[in-house]
Amino acid sequence: MASLAIKNLFHEKVRLVVTLTGIVFSVILTAVQLGIFQGFIAASTDIVGKSNADLWIVSQNVTHVEQGVEFSESNLYKIVEIKGIERAEKQIVSLGAQMKKSDGSDEGITLVGSDLDGGMGGAWNIVEGSLEDLKKPDAIFVDKLYAESKLGITKIGQVVELNKRRARVAGFTKGIRIFTSQPAVFTSFKNAQSFLNMREDETLYIVIKAVEGKNLDELKSEIAAKLENVEVLTRSELVYRQGIYWVIGTGAGITVLVAAALAIIVGIVIVAQTIYSATVDHIREYGTLKAMGATNFYLYRIIITQAIVSGLIAFVIGISVSLVISRISLEGTLAIIVNWQLVLALFVLTILMCCGSSVVAIRKATTIDPAMVFKG
Amino acid sequence: MKAIEVVNLVKTYGAGETAVHALKGVDLDVFESELLLLLGASGSGKTTLISIVGGILSATSGNCVIRGREIVGLPQSKLPKIRLENIGFIFQGFNLFPALTTQENVEIALDLKGVRGGKAKKRAAELLERVGLKEKLKTFPADLSGGQKQRVAIARALAGEPPIILADEPTAALDSESGRLIMDLLQELAHEQNRAIVVVTHDNRIFDYADRIVKIEDGRISKDESNEQTDAATWMAVPSASVNIPQTA
Ligand SMILES: Nc1ncnc2c1ncn2[C@@H]1O[C@H](COP(=O)(O)OP(=O)(O)OP(=O)(O)O)[C@@H](O)[C@H]1O
Ligand SMILES: [Mg+2]
Numbered sequence: 001m002a003s004l005a006i007k008n009l010f011h012e013k014v015r016l017v018v019t020l021t022g023i024v025f026s027v028i029l030t031a032v033q034l035g036i037f038q039g040f041i042a043a044s045t046d047i048v049g050k051s052n053a054d055l056w057i058v059s060q061n062v063t064h065v066e067q068g069v070e071f072s073e074s075n076l077y078k079i080v081e082i083k084g085i086e087r088a089e090k091q092i093v094s095l096g097a098q099m100k101k102s103d104g105s106d107e108g109i110t111l112v113g114s115d116l117d118g119g120m121g122g123a124w125n126i127v128e129g130s131l132e133d134l135k136k137p138d139a140i141f142v143d144k145l146y147a148e149s150k151l152g153i154t155k156i157g158q159v160v161e162l163n164k165r166r167a168r169v170a171g172f173t174k175g176i177r178i179f180t181s182q183p184a185v186f187t188s189f190k191n192a193q194s195f196l197n198m199r200e201d202e203t204l205y206i207v208i209k210a211v212e213g214k215n216l217d218e219l220k221s222e223i224a225a226k227l228e229n230v231e232v233l234t235r236s237e238l239v240y241r242q243g244i245y246w247v248i249g250t251g252a253g254i255t256v257l258v259a260a261a262l263a264i265i266v267g268i269v270i271v272a273q274t275i276y277s278a279t280v281d282h283i284r285e286y287g288t289l290k291a292m293g294a295t296n297f298y299l300y301r302i303i304i305t306q307a308i309v310s311g312l313i314a315f316v317i318g319i320s321v322s323l324v325i326s327r328i329s330l331e332g333t334l335a336i337i338v339n340w341q342l343v344l345a346l347f348v349l350t351i352l353m354c355c356g357s358s359v360v361a362i363r364k365a366t367t368i369d370p371a372m373v374f375k376g
Numbered sequence: 377m378k379a380i381e382v383v384n385l386v387k388t389y390g391a392g393e394t395a396v397h398a399l400k401g402v403d404l405d406v407f408e409s410e411l412l413l414l415l416g417a418s419g420s421g422k423t424t425l426i427s428i429v430g431g432i433l434s435a436t437s438g439n440c441v442i443r444g445r446e447i448v449g450l451p452q453s454k455l456p457k458i459r460l461e462n463i464g465f466i467f468q469g470f471n472l473f474p475a476l477t478t479q480e481n482v483e484i485a486l487d488l489k490g491v492r493g494g495k496a497k498k499r500a501a502e503l504l505e506r507v508g509l510k511e512k513l514k515t516f517p518a519d520l521s522g523g524q525k526q527r528v529a530i531a532r533a534l535a536g537e538p539p540i541i542l543a544d545e546p547t548a549a550l551d552s553e554s555g556r557l558i559m560d561l562l563q564e565l566a567h568e569q570n571r572a573i574v575v576v577t578h579d580n581r582i583f584d585y586a587d588r589i590v591k592i593e594d595g596r597i598s599k600d601e602s603n604e605q606t607d608a609a610t611w612m613a614v615p616s617a618s619v620n621i622p623q624t625a
Contacts (some may be wrong), residue, residue, distance in 0.1 A: 004473060004475070004476065004480075004484055007475040007480075008473070009474055010474030010475075011474060012475075074470045101605050284471065285471070285473055288465075288467070288471040288473075289484075289488075290432070290456070290461070291430065291459065292460070292463045292465065292484075292485055292488060292489050292532075292536070293456050293457070293459040293460025293461075293463070293536065294456060294488055295456045295457075296456075297455075298488070318436070370423055370424070370427035370432055370433050371423070373432070373465075373467060373471060374423050374427070374468065374544045375467075375468075375469060376466055
């Protein structure tokens, strides 16, 4: 009888509030910790993950894109004939550039230079300025996240010194994070070459867009067969390498991962404990039902209805709060990313936990102890 | 006709050194239309006996036949149906669902029987009217007196139309007037509706309602007499420990 389940739940308001608070707290804790972890992953991989490229050609043994070594652009000409390639462009990602601040000190930046017509490698999330402006010599886009705080850049037209060269701020991006907390600076491939004093016939990366429907693994081997001393990776392979290097390799992500794992465990324990005690509180009623002839199935249905309803209410509250926290965090330096995958995973986890712990509790009632129902 | 037939029933809780021999071979028949009082000192095995008869506790050995059906040794999964069709329990502590109104408390018993919706509401109202609670359909248990609560519990037990009603100390928590009201009801259910009713009690105020009084002592039936043969007063006057027990074989 579903109504007994629901009425029991709402009968004792205090108990309900306690139960919901426990679950809401667990949902928020877990969502925020896993969100921070996702923020770490995003910061370490966005420069590859957000690119529109299907394949990246990188110098050999690259563990992360910020570490690429120059190779000849002739590689680009060797592969242009390949049918499966829709577009191939040169790309630069480097964390070796320095910007001089007004106080005379240097600030390291991550410089991204790409073919602006292709739109594969950047810039993304443009909030001020246009890509046309970025094509002009010396033009750069700076990400707003650290533009003012780290570089003292506040407006378009500001002139700054980048690797001892003059650069002019032509626009801003927003929300591009780099794992090292360096400001992200975008420019054209040509500008980046000159800021980095690279030879004109060299590049750091080649990014490739495949023809619609082309099998990427096949294309990858076709390209690799034509080139020497470079590696061809799919975007997800490179994202994975990025993630492993920054999050695991540097050790920085481990603490976040441990915190996230602890949050899951604490969340599970709280939910289990809350639902378990809420169920045990009513154990005599379940025993009575059993004595009245209710089957175990009937009891399970009541218990699980209660667990799912409390889980649902608490989840909706908890996840709403988490989404607000996430939204606010994206304005600041610590990104807490709560995406739909995380929401879905937490939903399943919450409901399973609620059902699981109530079922454990109800086992007490399904084997009735007469003393329990008969005591005065 | 026999509603309950108990033969050489044994119940031992636990095993080894800590084993408690709660029932040591009980024989007892209970007939339709009979109101039987089960007496005995605390710990003598009364609750254990009616729990086994009611199919919520398994026996160690012996037989217990409920309206022709042996229930000792039946798998757990078969018992709910037997309880549903044969047994109505009444408890000392009433065991009502506090979140439900009196009417809903009765409806849930009907729900177990597959009676739902408007039909269940109507039937629940009828049952509550029968126990004199017509005015209290929408009242929650917390707002009822003990006697009223027990009457709701009886209405709930009756919802399943059980041929057997097992009551453990139904009047212990009630004042004597409420207790008598409950016993009037139970007596009517036995005599006018042919139900077999077993009432476990310490309450000497209600002895005169019994058709038969059975005494259990240390896990054995020590006395089993029709109430007409005995003066109820002798049961009251003699403390259980000093009763001269004719051993039942
Ligand atoms: N679950 C159990 N485990 C172990 N021993 C038990 C259990 N339930 C009852 N007993 C023991 O079995 C014996 C009979 O208990 P039972 O509850 O049947 O007595 P009772 O006649 O109903 O007593 P009371 O009048 O106090 O309710 C007692 O010694 C009791 O301690
Ligand atoms: Mg007892």
